[in-house]
Amino acid sequence: MAAEYLAGAFGRQANQPDLLQARQMQALSFAVHIPLVCFGIAFPAMVLFVEGLWLRTGEPAYKALAKRWSKVMLTLFAVGVVTGTILSFELGLLWPAFMANFGEVFGLAFALEGISFFVEAIFIAIYVYGWDRLSPRAHFLAGVPIVVAGITGSLMVLTVNGWMNHPTGFDIVDGKVVNAHPFSALFGGNLWHELTHMYVAGYMVAGFLVAGVYAYAWLKGRRDLYHRAGLVVALSFAALAAPVQVVVGDWAGRTVAERQPTKLAAFEGVGKTQKGADFHILGYYSDGEVKAGIPIPRLLSILAKHDPNATVQGLDAVPASDRPPVNVVRYAFQTMVGIGTLLALLGVLYVVTWLRRRRLPRSVWFYRAVMAAGPLSLVALIAGWTTTEVGRQPWVVYQVMRTSEAVTDARGLWVAYVLLAVVYLMLMGAVAWLLRRLARRPPEAEVEAA
Amino acid sequence: MSLADVCIALMVAGLIAYTVLGGADFGAGFWDLTAGGAKRGARVRGMVERSMSPVWEANHVWLIFVLVVFWTAFPTAFASVASTLYVPLGLAALGIIFRGTAFALRGQAATINEARTLGAAFALSSVITPFCFGAAVGGIASGRVPVGNAAGDPFSSWLNPTSIVIGALAVLTGAYLAAVYMAGDARRAGLPDLERAFRDRALGAGVVTGALAIGALFVVRDDARSLYDGLTSGTGLALVIASAVCGAATLALVWGERFELARVSAAGAVTCIIVGWAVAQRPYLLPGHLTLEQAAASHRVLEAMLISLGVGFVILVPSLALLYRLVLQGRLDKDYE
Ligand code: HDD
Ligand code: HEM
Ligand code: HEM
Numbered sequence: 001m002a003a004e005y006l007a008g009a010f011g012r013q014a015n016q017p018d019l020l021q022a023r024q025m026q027a028l029s030f031a032v033h034i035p036l037v038c039f040g041i042a043f044p045a046m047v048l049f050v051e052g053l054w055l056r057t058g059e060p061a062y063k064a065l066a067k068r069w070s071k072v073m074l075t076l077f078a079v080g081v082v083t084g085t086i087l088s089f090e091l092g093l094l095w096p097a098f099m100a101n102f103g104e105v106f107g108l109a110f111a112l113e114g115i116s117f118f119v120e121a122i123f124i125a126i127y128v129y130g131w132d133r134l135s136p137r138a139h140f141l142a143g144v145p146i147v148v149a150g151i152t153g154s155l156m157v158l159t160v161n162g163w164m165n166h167p168t169g170f171d172i173v174d175g176k177v178v179n180a181h182p183f184s185a186l187f188g189g190n191l192w193h194e195l196t197h198m199y200v201a202g203y204m205v206a207g208f209l210v211a212g213v214y215a216y217a218w219l220k221g222r223r224d225l226y227h228r229a230g231l232v233v234a235l236s237f238a239a240l241a242a243p244v245q246v247v248v249g250d251w252a253g254r255t256v257a258e259r260q261p262t263k264l265a266a267f268e269g270v271g272k273t274q275k276g277a278d279f280h281i282l283g284y285y286s287d288g289e290v291k292a293g294i295p296i297p298r299l300l301s302i303l304a305k306h307d308p309n310a311t312v313q314g315l316d317a318v319p320a321s322d323r324p325p326v327n328v329v330r331y332a333f334q335t336m337v338g339i340g341t342l343l344a345l346l347g348v349l350y351v352v353t354w355l356r357r358r359r360l361p362r363s364v365w366f367y368r369a370v371m372a373a374g375p376l377s378l379v380a381l382i383a384g385w386t387t388t389e390v391g392r393q394p395w396v397v398y399q400v401m402r403t404s405e406a407v408t409d410a411r412g413l414w415v416a417y418v419l420l421a422v423v424y425l426m427l428m429g430a431v432a433w434l435l436r437r438l439a440r441r442p443p444e445a446e447v448e449a450a
Numbered sequence: 451m452s453l454a455d456v457c458i459a460l461m462v463a464g465l466i467a468y469t470v471l472g473g474a475d476f477g478a479g480f481w482d483l484t485a486g487g488a489k490r491g492a493r494v495r496g497m498v499e500r501s502m503s504p505v506w507e508a509n510h511v512w513l514i515f516v517l518v519v520f521w522t523a524f525p526t527a528f529a530s531v532a533s534t535l536y537v538p539l540g541l542a543a544l545g546i547i548f549r550g551t552a553f554a555l556r557g558q559a560a561t562i563n564e565a566r567t568l569g570a571a572f573a574l575s576s577v578i579t580p581f582c583f584g585a586a587v588g589g590i591a592s593g594r595v596p597v598g599n600a601a602g603d604p605f606s607s608w609l610n611p612t613s614i615v616i617g618a619l620a621v622l623t624g625a626y627l628a629a630v631y632m633a634g635d636a637r638r639a640g641l642p643d644l645e646r647a648f649r650d651r652a653l654g655a656g657v658v659t660g661a662l663a664i665g666a667l668f669v670v671r672d673d674a675r676s677l678y679d680g681l682t683s684g685t686g687l688a689l690v691i692a693s694a695v696c697g698a699a700t701l702a703l704v705w706g707e708r709f710e711l712a713r714v715s716a717a718g719a720v721t722c723i724i725v726g727w728a729v730a731q732r733p734y735l736l737p738g739h740l741t742l743e744q745a746a747a748s749h750r751v752l753e754a755m756l757i758s759l760g761v762g763f764v765i766l767v768p769s770l771a772l773l774y775r776l777v778l779q780g781r782l783d784k785d786y787e
Contacts, residue, residue: 075554081507082550088517089543092532096599099521100529104747107522111755114515115762121507122773129782145769180747182754409600410536423547434555 018413019404022094025417027389029086031382032424036080038381040120041154041202042237043073044146046210050233051140061226064446067131069210071438074128079431081121086420094413098396098406101177105170106160108182113156120149154202155195162189165388166259167397190259193252194388200245201381204343207238209374213439215367226443232360235350235370238377242347245340250303256391257304260398261313262322263391266329268300269293270314277301277312282334285326288316324393332386339380343373454746456756457523458735461516462728468512469724470627470717473620475506477628479549479576480621481651497632497644505777508770510550522755524745526597527735531586534595534602538582545579548572577621584620588613591731592674593738611673615666622662623720626655630700630716634709638780652704652712660697663723676737680730689726693719 016022047069054062088110092099123145130139163169169185170177214231257264264270270277271288277300283293301310315323346369353361360366392398396406451459481494521528532539552572585608589595592612595602607613629652636644667690671678680686696719703712731737735745746752776782 078507078550078554081510082547085510085514085546085550086543088514089532089539092517092521092528093536093540093543096529096533099532100526100599103521103525103528104523104751107518107525107747108751108755108758110518111522112758112762114511114518115759115766117514118508118511118766119769121511122769125505125508125782126773126776130776133781178748180751182751408533408536410533410604416536416540419544423544427547427551430551430555 016404016407016409016413018411019407021413021417022407023403025413025420026090026094027386028417028421028424029083029090030385030389032427033080033083033087034381034385035205035378036076036083037154038202038205039073039076040080041150041199042206043069043076043210044143044150046206046233046237047073048140048143048147050229051143053229055136055140059225060447061224061443062229064443065226065229067446068438068443070128070131072435074124075431075434075438077120077124079427081117083427084117093410093416094408095396095406096408098401101401102170102397105177105180105182105185106163109156109159109186113153116149116152116156119145120153123149150202151199154198155191158194158198159186159189159191161388162191162194164396165190165194165392165398167400172400190255193248193255197245197248197252197384200241200248201377201384203241204238204245204377205374205381207234207236207241208343208370208377210234211238212371212374215370219364219367231370236354238373239347239350242340242343246344249337249340253303254305257312260392262315262318263324263329264304265313265315265317266324266326266391267333267387268312269326269330270300270312272316273311273314275301275311276309277304279303285330288314290330322394324391329387329391332383332390335383336380336387339376339383343377343380346370346373452743452746453749453752453756454523454742457519457746457752458728458742460756460759461519461523462724464512464516464519466721466724468509468516469620469623469720471505471509472512473580473624473720474627474631475509475624476549476576476580476621477624477626478632479573480625481628481632481648483570483573483577493641493644494647497636497639497641497648505773506550508773510546519755519759523747523752524735524742525747527740527745529599530597530601530736530740531590531595533598533600534604534607535586535589536600537604538586538589538608542579542582542586545575545582548575549579576624580620580624581617582608584617585609585613587620587727588616590736591616591677591727592670593676593736595736596739597736611669612677615662615669619659619662619666622655622659626652626659627716627720629655630704630709630712633704634713637707637709649704649707649709653701656697656701656704660694660701663694663697674737677727677730680732681726684729686726686730689722689729693722693726696722 047066050062050069051066053059054066123142126134126142127139127146130142134142163185166189167185168188169181169183171179173179211231211234214227214234217227218231253264253267256267268277268279269283269285269290271285276298278295278297279299280290280293280295283290285291298308300312302308304310304312315326349366350361353359394402394404396403517528520531548571552575588610589602589607589612592610594607594610629648633645633648633652636642636648667678667681670681681690696715700712700715700719703709703715733741733743735742
């Protein structure tokens with residue numbers, strides 16, 4: 001799509017001195033919401049798996065674990081709900097010109113998302129408050145819609161992000177958005193690799209973080225069935241997801257190479273268009289090339305196009321004003337890929353040990369690595385989103401609308417930014433406090449309370 | 451009826467659901483704030499928590515629903531409202547964070563002092579949030595939101611007579627609804643002292659809310675004449691009267707301790723007044739600036755959204771019915787710790 005001037009619904013350019021604050025607020029809110037959402041994606045399936053174990057074996061430790069996890073799930077869901085609400089408000093409060101012009105193009109996705117949230121909120125309440133009040137079968141079934149809503153919820157919001165990165169389904173005539181085709185807009189973008197990659201990331205983040213808690217308990221010598229099940233279930237989900245993520249990441253990279261060549265050039269710091277491009281590990285980008293990095297000949301062409309001689313478009317193909325901040329994007333990308341590779345190795349180690357020896361690895365270092373894997377996957381997650389979102393800059397809708405055109409004209413954004421940051425800090429502190437309190441309670445309490 | 455009418459009807463329905471259900475949650479927070487010292491208030495607080503725990507997330511989603519239909523069906527109007535009224539909407543959003551978190555955490559608090567601190571955050575935000583939403587509605591209804599990116603005044607758009615009375619009404623209405631509902635819940639749970647406590651509160655709040663509603667009409671007459679004209683003629687007038695009748699009936703029913711019927715008539719009073727507002731400002735979406743038809747997204751978009759929502763409702767309605775049935779049967783009662 002050609003980048004025409006977008007006069008837009010308001011017929012006038014926004015003039016916002018605090019654009020950076022608006023962007024930072026948006027980024028901050030995402031950085032709070034998206035880790036929580038990982039639990040919305042992956043935790044229900046893990047909880048149901050453990051409940052299923054209980055239903056099959058009648059072993060009280062499994063019930064205690066499922067019940068404990070479901071409480072954590074409810075808490076994180078509640079916090080996910082409020083942070084998600086903030087994001088919905090921010091779309092209007094920070095980016096009104098974006099909403100005014102494109103609300104009708106992608107709004108459908110959010111309308112469907114609303115239905116999905118309803119279903120999730122309804123069944124999560126029935127599930128968590130229904131322990132010991134519904135028949136075991138009905139209770140288990142009440143969990144199924146939560147798993148489904150975790151998929152549809154992320155599907156719908158990612159259609160929007162996929163569309164922003166590869167906008168389709170509308171025309172621009174005389175600087176106005178017309179002919180919106182909502183369905184083709186939603187499913188024509190970068191949705192499919194983003195959805196798969198994010199979904200797998202959800203399992204990695206939730207799985208490794210939860211497994212880390214039980215790995216710690218393991219090292220402290222708590223190895224009864226309850227702690228063992230907590231470790232094995234969470235770790236198995238994450239370990240199976242980790243190697244898959246590398247393959248999905250490769251798919252994402254090739255799609256970006258094809259559809260957003262400037263973004264890809266920023267991932268790798270490719271200044272000039274070149275054939276048989278090298279990949280650099282570490283180093284920094286300056287004056288059109290990567291300095292002080294470790295070059296790996298032709299790897300970039302192989303990765304991006306699966307062909308060692310392929311041409312990779314450089315940043316010089318577009319004017320400087322259309323390029324994203326290269327070092328931010330490149331470091332974020334390198335962080336994600338580096339962590340992703342390590343976690344994939346960890347996952348393979350676990351799965352191979354399990355398959356060949358039918359037991360858990362014995363080295364304390366394995367358990368220490370599992371404890372580190374949770375925070376690391378969280379870093380990879382945020383880094384991945386930084387790659388995608390900052391890599392798209394200066395566009396909010398790729399090559400159609402600039403972020404500076406989307407922003408609000410309201411004043412005093414930094415006041416809101418400070419307030420919001422303080423509130424988020426309190427929120428995080430409160431959640432940490434709550435989870436610690438829950439963890440201290442002995443597991444037997446879950447079954448006795450019934 | 452055009453598709454834009456259907457969309458606005460959906461938004462109004464969502465707003466009614468949010469006020470009647472979510473508003474009562476906020477009202478419960480109001481009673482929490484005024485429940486008094488740790489000992490005396492403990493039982494009232496316990497009741498608040500018990501009634502709200504399983505439903506507040508689902509109630510909250512109505513707000514999201516209204517937002518998404520608004521920005522899809524009327525994108526320019528949504529952007530104008532959000533960018534002009536960013537102060538009250540931003541405050542309401544912060545209030546929602548506090549309310550949700552404090553509520554989620556409170557069930558876990560071990561000591562009375564912890565519970566009170568968290569409760570205070572929860573309760574305070576239960577007043578600020580509905581006030582800000584009401585004030586924003588007042589800004590729209592009194593024609594203070596022009597079309598454009600932050601084109602209206604950031605303060606007088608919501609700190610004006612109409613906004614302030616509507617904001618106060620929103621807080622009181624929630625408190626009133628909550629007291630009526632909780633009196634019924636207390637009876638179901640077999641707690642006669644709490645039943646009496648909430649009955650008294652419902653009567654008090656009902657009288658005050660009614661008086662303020664009448665006063666509000668005079669304020670609106672001076673401050674937003676065209677809204678007043680809409681509310682005092684034709685269908686608008688009929689709805690205002692219906693609302694008043696429902697309100698009076700609710701008082702009588704509460705007096706007579708018929709709480710289940712009072713639940714219905716209280717919700718009816720709220721429904722009539724919200725529909726009355728929508729009717730009074732027809733054909734405008736942003737009074738004086740933008741009509742509904744001008745604001746509407748293209749036909750294809752509205753059609754796609756309405757069909758998708760229709761399909762969604764096939765799943766949603768039975769699910770909601772299941773949840774409320776389980777709650778009203780008391781099957782999800784007793785907080786989970
Ligand atoms: C646990 C988290 C995690 C891990 C281990 C990885 N990623 Fe990732 N990555 C994400 C989490 C993530 C994400 C969920 O944050 C993003 C942001 C947008 C998206 O679709 O997924 C992402 C985006 C993203 C993009 C940009 C997509 C776009 O802009 O449309 C690429 C090219 C990759 N990733 C590639 C990889 C590769 C090659 C990896 C492995 C070695 C990898 N990712 C591991
Ligand atoms: C819909 C309107 C949206 C706008 C206007 C928007 C714009 C922005 C902007 C300006 C930033 C800050 C970039 C920077 O640091 O300079 C940002 C960050 C981010 N956006 Fe978007 N975005 C939108 C939607 C989305 C959606 C739908 C998603 C995901 C589904 C998303 C995911 C993110 C994430 C995760 C970040 C944080 C990156 C970081 O941590 O640095 N955005 N967005
Ligand atoms: C523009 C960006 C986003 C907006 C406006 C947004 C909005 C929301 C809202 C309003 C909620 C609360 C729902 C409720 O009330 O029950 C929520 C929760 C949720 N969001 Fe987001 N969100 C955004 C980004 C994301 C992303 C990037 C994902 C993941 C792919 C995601 C997936 C979810 C999920 C699964 C939930 C359920 C809550 C949970 O399980 O924690 N959202 N979001």
